Amino acid sequence: MNAPDFSSQRERMVRWQIERRGISTPRVLAAFRSVPRHCFVRREDWPDAYEDRPLPIGLGQTISQPYIVALMTDLLRLQGGETVLEIGTGSGYQAAILAVLAGQVHSIERHELLAEHARQALEALELRNVTVHTTDGSAGWPEAAPYGGILVTAAAPAVPGPLLEQLAEGGRLVLPVGPSGYQVLQVWQREGGAWTHEEIIPVAFVPLRGQYGWKEE
Ligand code: SAM
Numbered sequence: 001m002n003a004p005d006f007s008s009q010r011e012r013m014v015r016w017q018i019e020r021r022g023i024s025t026p027r028v029l030a031a032f033r034s035v036p037r038h039c040f041v042r043r044e045d046w047p048d049a050y051e052d053r054p055l056p057i058g059l060g061q062t063i064s065q066p067y068i069v070a071l072m073t074d075l076l077r078l079q080g081g082e083t084v085l086e087i088g089t090g091s092g093y094q095a096a097i098l099a100v101l102a103g104q105v106h107s108i109e110r111h112e113l114l115a116e117h118a119r120q121a122l123e124a125l126e127l128r129n130v131t132v133h134t135t136d137g138s139a140g141w142p143e144a145a146p147y148g149g150i151l152v153t154a155a156a157p158a159v160p161g162p163l164l165e166q167l168a169e170g171g172r173l174v175l176p177v178g179p180s181g182y183q184v185l186q187v188w189q190r191e192g193g194a195w196t197h198e199e200i201i202p203v204a205f206v207p208l209r210g211q212y213g214w215k216e217e
Contacts, residue, residue: 006038009050013037017052018070028074031100037066039121040091059111061206063091064153068203072151075174075187075200078102082148085166087137088208092118092130094153099127106130106144108137110209136210140166147171155183155205160212164188164195176205179214 014032023029038049041063045055054062073094078084081103086095089109095118098105107130109115115134122130133141139162140150146168152175163173167190176183185200207214 004038004046006036006046006050010037013050013052013066017065017067021067021071023067023070023074025074027078027080027101028070031073031097032066032070034100035093035096036125037063037093039125040093040096040118057091057114057117059114061090061111061114063093064205069094069097071200072153072174072185073097073101075185076149076151076172078149082168082171083144083146084149084151085141085144085147086151086153087140087163088153089115089118089132090153092121092132094151095130095132096122096125096127098149098151099130102129102149104129104131104144106133106141108133108135108141110134110136136213138208138210138212139163142166150174152176152208153205154208154213155179155203156208156212157214158212159186159188159197162212164190167195176203180204180207 038046041049054065057063078101083104084098084102086107089107095107112134115132119132145166148171150173155176173188177186183203185203188197
């Protein structure tokens with residue numbers, strides 16, 4: 001029996017959840033059309049893989065709502081060829097989207113089990129420009145800095161200073177900041193040795209843990 005390809009569900013997701021909410025960058029839309037999201041969720045969740053909501057991926061973590069993944073990706077304004085850092089690999093779906101849009105992707109996940117599942121999914125799709133590291137990513141990954149873009153997919157108490165330092169000139173950092181129930185998506189840009197920032201929309205993410213994150217409860 002052939003594996004289902006979900007291409008019509010994926011097209012509906014792009015049109016109705018992403019384009020209709022105002023994301024129009026052709027490269028970003030093409031990336032969401034090309035990456036099979038169901039390959040990053042548990043098999044029992046395949047029927048819901050293209051729904052307009054987050055899904056559980058194990059260990060109390062989630063793959064984010066497609067629109068939020070698209071919005072954060074769009075806010076990075078990638079042109080192609082950049083080295084990009086993601087903190088919070090989770091399922092690996094966001095890393096796969098970044099792999100299509102950037103040159104090299106480093107993605108950090110604190111849970112080895114999630115990191116290993118993500119590596120397998122990325123490998124199966126032959127996305128070889130992503131490296132998944134297992135460690136606390138709250139202080140970034142200085143080994144591959146500077147980055148043209150940094151995405152944090154878990155909510156920090158405040159913007160971690162080392163992430164600002166690891167941005168390349170003109171690079172953008174997109175991250176949710178705040179406690180559970182009161183988070184705002186922020187964008188920071190490095191320009192001429194200084195940083196500017198703006199607030200985008202309220203969001204709801206799992207907490208960033210670790211040195212620059214929230215302490216374990
Ligand atoms: N980007 C993911 C995707 O596409 O599926 C969704 C990420 S999920 C909302 C947030 C992830 O951040 C979780 O997998 C969690 O384990 C991870 N995380 C939280 N704190 C972290 C830290 N300090 N370093 C690395 N990963 C962290």
